[in-house]
Amino acid sequence: MFKIFPIKNGLENVLGFYCDAVNVGMRTNSANENETSPIDGDVAFIRTQEPCDIEALFTSNTFQAAPIKHFQRYPNGFQTNFVLMNAKNANAMTGDQGIKDIDALFEKLGEKISLHNPVMSSTGVIGYRLNQEKIATAFDTFDYNGKNSDKTARAIMTTDSFKKELCFKVELENGESFHIGAICKGAGMINPAMATMLCFVTTDASIPKDDMQEVLLEATEQSFNRISVDGDTSTNDTVMLLANKKSRAYHKEAFQEALNKILFELAMMILKDGEGANKLVAFEVKGAKSIEEAQKASRALSNSLLVKTALFGEDPNWGRIASTIGASGVACDDTTLTIHYDNLLIYSNEFRELDAQREEQAYKIMKQESFKVICDLGLGEASYISYGCDLSYEYVKINAEYRT
Amino acid sequence: MFKIFPIKNGLENVLGFYCDAVNVGMRTNSANENETSPIDGDVAFIRTQEPCDIEALFTSNTFQAAPIKHFQRYPNGFQTNFVLMNAKNANAMTGDQGIKDIDALFEKLGEKISLHNPVMSSTGVIGYRLNQEKIATAFDTFDYNGKNSDKTARAIMTTDSFKKELCFKVELENGESFHIGAICKGAGMINPAMATMLCFVTTDASIPKDDMQEVLLEATEQSFNRISVDGDTSTNDTVMLLANKKSRAYHKEAFQEALNKILFELAMMILKDGEGANKLVAFEVKGAKSIEEAQKASRALSNSLLVKTALFGEDPNWGRIASTIGASGVACDDTTLTIHYDNLLIYSNEFRELDAQREEQAYKIMKQESFKVICDLGLGEASYISYGCDLSYEYVKINAEYRT
Numbered sequence: 001m002f003k004i005f006p007i008k009n010g011l012e013n014v015l016g017f018y019c020d021a022v023n024v025g026m027r028t029n030s031a032n033e034n035e036t037s038p039i040d041g042d043v044a045f046i047r048t049q050e051p052c053d054i055e056a057l058f059t060s061n062t063f064q065a066a067p068i069k070h071f072q073r074y075p076n077g078f079q080t081n082f083v084l085m086n087a088k089n090a091n092a093m094t095g096d097q098g099i100k101d102i103d104a105l106f107e108k109l110g111e112k113i114s115l116h117n118p119v120m121s122s123t124g125v126i127g128y129r130l131n132q133e134k135i136a137t138a139f140d141t142f143d144y145n146g147k148n149s150d151k152t153a154r155a156i157m158t159t160d161s162f163k164k165e166l167c168f169k170v171e172l173e174n175g176e177s178f179h180i181g182a183i184c185k186g187a188g189m190i191n192p193a194m195a196t197m198l199c200f201v202t203t204d205a206s207i208p209k210d211d212m213q214e215v216l217l218e219a220t221e222q223s224f225n226r227i228s229v230d231g232d233t234s235t236n237d238t239v240m241l242l243a244n245k246k247s248r249a250y251h252k253e254a255f256q257e258a259l260n261k262i263l264f265e266l267a268m269m270i271l272k273d274g275e276g277a278n279k280l281v282a283f284e285v286k287g288a289k290s291i292e293e294a295q296k297a298s299r300a301l302s303n304s305l306l307v308k309t310a311l312f313g314e315d316p317n318w319g320r321i322a323s324t325i326g327a328s329g330v331a332c333d334d335t336t337l338t339i340h341y342d343n344l345l346i347y348s349n350e351f352r353e354l355d356a357q358r359e360e361q362a363y364k365i366m367k368q369e370s371f372k373v374i375c376d377l378g379l380g381e382a383s384y385i386s387y388g389c390d391l392s393y394e395y396v397k398i399n400a401e402y403r404t
Numbered sequence: 405m406f407k408i409f410p411i412k413n414g415l416e417n418v419l420g421f422y423c424d425a426v427n428v429g430m431r432t433n434s435a436n437e438n439e440t441s442p443i444d445g446d447v448a449f450i451r452t453q454e455p456c457d458i459e460a461l462f463t464s465n466t467f468q469a470a471p472i473k474h475f476q477r478y479p480n481g482f483q484t485n486f487v488l489m490n491a492k493n494a495n496a497m498t499g500d501q502g503i504k505d506i507d508a509l510f511e512k513l514g515e516k517i518s519l520h521n522p523v524m525s526s527t528g529v530i531g532y533r534l535n536q537e538k539i540a541t542a543f544d545t546f547d548y549n550g551k552n553s554d555k556t557a558r559a560i561m562t563t564d565s566f567k568k569e570l571c572f573k574v575e576l577e578n579g580e581s582f583h584i585g586a587i588c589k590g591a592g593m594i595n596p597a598m599a600t601m602l603c604f605v606t607t608d609a610s611i612p613k614d615d616m617q618e619v620l621l622e623a624t625e626q627s628f629n630r631i632s633v634d635g636d637t638s639t640n641d642t643v644m645l646l647a648n649k650k651s652r653a654y655h656k657e658a659f660q661e662a663l664n665k666i667l668f669e670l671a672m673m674i675l676k677d678g679e680g681a682n683k684l685v686a687f688e689v690k691g692a693k694s695i696e697e698a699q700k701a702s703r704a705l706s707n708s709l710l711v712k713t714a715l716f717g718e719d720p721n722w723g724r725i726a727s728t729i730g731a732s733g734v735a736c737d738d739t740t741l742t743i744h745y746d747n748l749l750i751y752s753n754e755f756r757e758l759d760a761q762r763e764e765q766a767y768k769i770m771k772q773e774s775f776k777v778i779c780d781l782g783l784g785e786a787s788y789i790s791y792g793c794d795l796s797y798e799y800v801k802i803n804a805e806y807r808t
Contacts, residue, residue, distance in 0.1 A: 063730030063738055093726050093738055095756060126723025128757055233731040305709070319530025322497050326467030327637040334467055334497055352499060353532055 002254040003171045004261065010165030011046065011181040012147035015204035015246035019046045020146035021155030024134045026088040026124075041155030043138040044085045046200055051079035051116040052244035055212035057220055059237035066091040066098025067120040068238065073099075074117050077209060082118035083200065083240065084109070085156055086135060087185075089124040092235035101130050108132075112139045121198055121238050123158055123185060153183040156198055160185055164269045168258045170205070176249035178205035182262050186270035197224065199239045199266060204246040205255055215256045216241045223263035226386045227271050227302075239263075268387070277389035279311055280370040285325075286383035287376040293330040294377075294384035300328035301373065302388030311390035316354065316362035318347045325375060336378030341365045406658040407575045408665065414569030415450065415585040416551035419608035419650035423450045424550035425559030428538045430492040445559030447542040448489045450604055455483035455520040456648035459616035461624055463641035470495040470502025471524040472642065477503075478521050481613060486522035487604065487644065488513070489560055490539060493528040496639035505534045512536075516543045525602055525642050527562055527589060557587040560602055564589055568673045572662045574609070580653035582609035586666050590674040601628065603643045603670060608650040609659055619660050620645045627667035630790045631675050631706075643667075672791070681793035683715055684774040689729075690787035691780040697734040698781075698788035704732035705777065706792030715794035720758065720766030722751045729779060740782030745769045 011019050021041030058068045074080075084105070091098045106118045122130070153163040167181040186197030207215070220239050241259075271280050283301040288294035301307055304324045310317070318339045325332055339347040342365050346354060354362070365371050415423050425445030462472045478484075488509070495502045510522045526534070557567040571585040590601030611619070624643050645663075675684050687705040692698035705711055708728045714721070722743050729736055743751040746769050750758060758766070769775050 059731075061727060061730040062736050063726055090723075093723065093751075093756060095738065095753065097756075125721065126727060127721060127751070233727075235727050235730060317529065317531060319494075319497065322467060323465060323530060323639050326465040326639060332466050334499065347497075347531070349499065352497060352501075 001173055002251055004168055004254065004258045007167050007169050007179075010149035010153060010167050010183055011202050012149045013167045013169070014179045014181040014202045016048055016244045017046060017181070017202045017204075017242070018048070018145055018147060019152040020044065020143040020148045021151040022138045022141045024138045026086065026131065026134055040151050042087045043135055044152045044155040045142060046083045046085075046152065046202060046242065047113075047144070048081050048242070048244045050244070051081045052242055053207075053209045053212060054078070054080050054119070054240065054242050055216050056238060056240040057216060059234050061233045061235045061237070063093060063235050065122060065236040066094050066102060067122050068236070070099050070102045071119050074119075078117050080119055080242075081116040082109075082113070083242070084118060084120045085152075085198070085200075086120075086122050086130070087124055087156055087158060089122060089128055089130055090126050090236050091122040091130050092126040094127070094129055097129060101132060104132060105130070105135060108136045109139050113144055121200070121236075121240065123156060123198055123236055126235060149181065149183065156183065156185040158185060161273055162269075164266055164273075166262050166265055168262055170249070170251070170254045170258050172249055172251050172254065176247065178203060178247040178249040178255075180205070180255070180258050180262055182266060184266040184270065186273075197234070197237050197270060199224070199263070201239070201241045201259070201262065203241070203243050203255075205243060206245040206248055206250040207243045207255055208250075211252060211255075212241055212243060215252070215259055218256060219259040219263040222260055223267035227267050227388070271387055271389050278369070278392060279390045281311055281388050281390070282370070282372045282385055283388060284372060284374045284383065284385045285377065286374065287336075287378045287380060288382040288384070289331050289377075289380040291382045291384060294382045295386075297325050297328045297330045297332075297375065297377070298384045298386040300324050301375070302386045305391065308388065308391035311366070312392050314363060314366045316341070316346070316359050316366055318354070321373060321375065322347065325377075330377070331379055332377050333379065338376045338378065340372075340374040340376075342371050405577055406655055408572055408658065408662045411571050411573050411583075414553035414557060414571050414587055415606050416553045417571045417573070418583045418585040418606045420452055420648045421450060421585070421606045421608075421646070422452070422549055422551060423556040424448065424547040424552045425555040426542045426545045428541045430490065430535065430538055444555050446491045447539055448556045448559040449487060449546060450489075450556065450606060450646065451486045451517075451548070452646070452648045453485070454648070455485045456646055457611075457613045457616060458482070458484050458523070458644065458646050459620050460642060460644040461620060463638050465637045465639045465641070467497055467639050469526060469640040470498050470506060471526050472640070474503050474506045475523050478523075482521050484523055484646075485520040486513075486517070487646070488522060488524045489556075489602070489604075490524075490526050490534070491528055491560055491562060493526060493532055493534055494530050494640050495526040495534050496530040498531070498533055501533060505536060508536060509534070509539060512540045513543050516546075517548055525604070525640075525644070527560060527602055527640055530639060553585065553587065560587065560589040562589060565677050566673075568670055568677075570666050570669055572666055574653070574655070574658045574662050576653055576655050576658065580651065582607060582651040582653040582659075584609070584659070584662050584666055586670060588670040588674065590677075601638070601641050601674060603628070603667070605643070605645045605663070605666065607645070607647045607659075609647060610649040610652055610654040611647045611659060612654075615656060615659075616645055616647060619656070619663055622660060623663040623667040626664055627671035631671050631792070675791055675793050682773070682796060683794045685715055685792050685794070686774070686776045686789055687792060688776060688778045688787065688789045689781065690778065691740075691782045691784060692786040692788070693735050693781075693784040695786045695788060698786045699790070701729050701732045701734045701736070701779065701781070702788045702790040704728050705779070706790045709795065712792065712795035715770070716796050718767060718770045720745070720750070720763050720770055722758070725777060725779065726751065729781075734781070735783055736781050737783065742780045742782065744776075744778040746775050
């Protein structure tokens with residue numbers, strides 16, 4: 001057996017990884033006036049002394065940003081010792097020039113520190129070249145042996161109102177242990193406007209290269225892929241796993257479980273930090289004819305403007321839920337459908353009209369910071385859960401005013 | 405040849421159609437505090453003395469409301485002499501009871517006036533039975549020989565801030581003429597929250613029954629189907645064409661052109677009246693490999709929260725447009741793509757970064773009440789245009805507070 005427990009802070013606990021961030025003046029003011037944690041930097045890095053294994057998942061957007069194209073030039077299974085990150089500029093839609101700019105930056109950085117297949121990750125506005133000179137000033141001031149996870153996590157924030165970092169320690173039965181640390185920013189999937197979620201995971205576990213893609217796919221499918229809100233997938237979305245094997249320990253099941261926990265918690269942090277969002281709602285669709293149909297209906301609910309504004313308005317009427325399922329294109333039948341808010345039945349064939357008492361109960365459930373909407377289609381055995389948030393005035397404000 | 409020209413007001417110009425509306429107390433206050441035209445009624449009708457031809461298009465939502473199911477019980481090609489309408493209650497998700505309630509209403513109405521295959525159309529909240537007693541009080545007070553198009557158009561409003569009625573007269577070369585009148589409400593497709601758009605078209609043209617579906621499909625595809633915003637298709641959406649042949653005149657091409665004009669103008673009225681919307685934007689995608697791809701990309705733009713909030717913020721950055729196209733799943737290439745706002749080139753492979761001068765010009769275009777976003781994918785010959793509006797604070801307010 002094994003034990004998984006959270007430990008304080010983030011990346012600094014993971015053996016052999018160094019990180020730091022500085023402010024080179026790309027971020028002239030804090031990105032979000034509501035932020036609770038001030039932002040120190042705008043350029044950051046994560047590095048290892050020796051090259052380590054790397055695995056990454058990228059956005060499905062056809063217009064992948066330059067850092068992603070740059071990454072993909074390396075041969076499969078490559079190792080790296082440096083990840084450079086920046087905020088305020090996505091380096092997206094910048095053409096070949098965007099890739100050349102990354103090469104030029106790494107040429108300069110190579111004068112300061114030994115590089116092996118360095119990679120970059122960016123977030124910010126689309127359509128502008130990186131400011132080479134400004135970013136390069138960071139190379140003189142980085143603390144290359146820093147363990148400054150807090151600063152690094154803050155440096156990649158955009159409209160985030162709090163930094164997102166986590167670390168889990170996994171202890172195996174034989175007494176060995178390993179760490180998984182992660183930082184994350186988003187925005188992105190719940191709040192398409194900022195266009196990007198980035199997540200960097202480091203581990204000292206001796207995970208074989210062959211396991212990395214599998215565990216990363218699985219953990220991402222259970223987390224970030226379930227908070228995707230709409231078609232506005234970013235040009236820059238990235239989830240990256242770096243493994244340096246500094247600990248001898250590894251146990252696949254334990255690693256998967258810990259990684260699942262980390263990415264799921266980070267995904268929920270993104271939702272809670274959703275621009276202007278106040279509520280976190282789980283949309284469970286069950287009784288569907290297939291997983292695909294359950295997923296389609298569940299995602300239709302978490303993406304629906306109609307449902308999101310009703311959540312914000314704390315309107316217990318189930319009509320918008322039912323209408324969204326009916327419009328989602330999945331097989332459904334109003335005589336087999338049931339809808340619950342948490343444990344409260346609010347719709348069934350026998351019980352269509354919401355009486356005052358149940359409306360009051362439903363209203364109480366909706367007042368909570370998080371709750372569950374459960375739609376049983378009553379047609380099969382398949383189920384799927386996705387997560388969404390409400391849509392508030394604040395969302396519109398943030399996204400109308402974003403850019404400068 | 406023929407002439408098509410608008411004439412004042414709406415349905416009252418069309419020979420042989422009668423309409424009226426009364427308030428039976430379902431609408432206790434005006435539905436929209438911003439409304440410029442006060443609402444008089446909540447129950448209304450359109451009728452003819454003799455049964456007339458009817459053709460209708462309904463929502464693709466699986467959970468079609470009771471009035472739609474009631475309509476569909478009649479055999480193909482049936483004639484009617486009465487359309488009953490109500491606001492404030494959609495009679496949706498009400499099961500068999502919802503259909504029985506309509507039958508019961510028509511039984512009572514039949515005591516007042518001779519009915520032939522009467523049909524009903526409803527808009528409002530989902531999940532409550534119609535109040536039989538309240539609605540039936542209208543049957544005593546209706547002016548059955550009224551020509552009260554204005555009142556009728558107002559009675560079907562929900563969050564609409566102005567009534568929508570139009571009439572065109574068509575004069576043929578032989579001196580004969582016919583009318584097409586229409587009233588409309590919506591809400592629905594641009595503003596999924598209200599869940600419904602209804603449109604009732606009357607004509608005295610001698611249109612053969614066989615032409616009716618064809619012309620209605622064509623005109624709807626060019627209008628209401630192009631302002632559909634997302635998957636939140638209503639349970640009640642209805643476009644209905646009633647033809648009583650009171651005029652001997654008919655000319656298919658002229659009829660189609662006039663009907664296209666009417667439905668397009670009404671669709672634009674819906675967009676302009678979009679809950680909280682300030683701007684009407686046409687999204688033209690051309691140079692696509694197929695019509696389907698052009699349509700997919702165009703609709704992705706008009707549906708995107710990311711794009712809609714940028715429009716509200718009058719942010720000239722084209723990044724969100726490009727990102728949305730890249731995420732839409734159509735074939736695209738950032739080296740062949742160009743983006744224009746009206747006639748201003750704002751993105752091409754050679755011209756990626758927005759300089760201050762062009763940004764200023766773009767900003768001026770975006771300040772207008774309506775403008776065009778033209779994306780040329782540069783990959784083929786197909787094009788498609790759809791229409792959208794911005795997303796403002798007001799939208800969230802209206803949809804969070806709607807119901808009581």
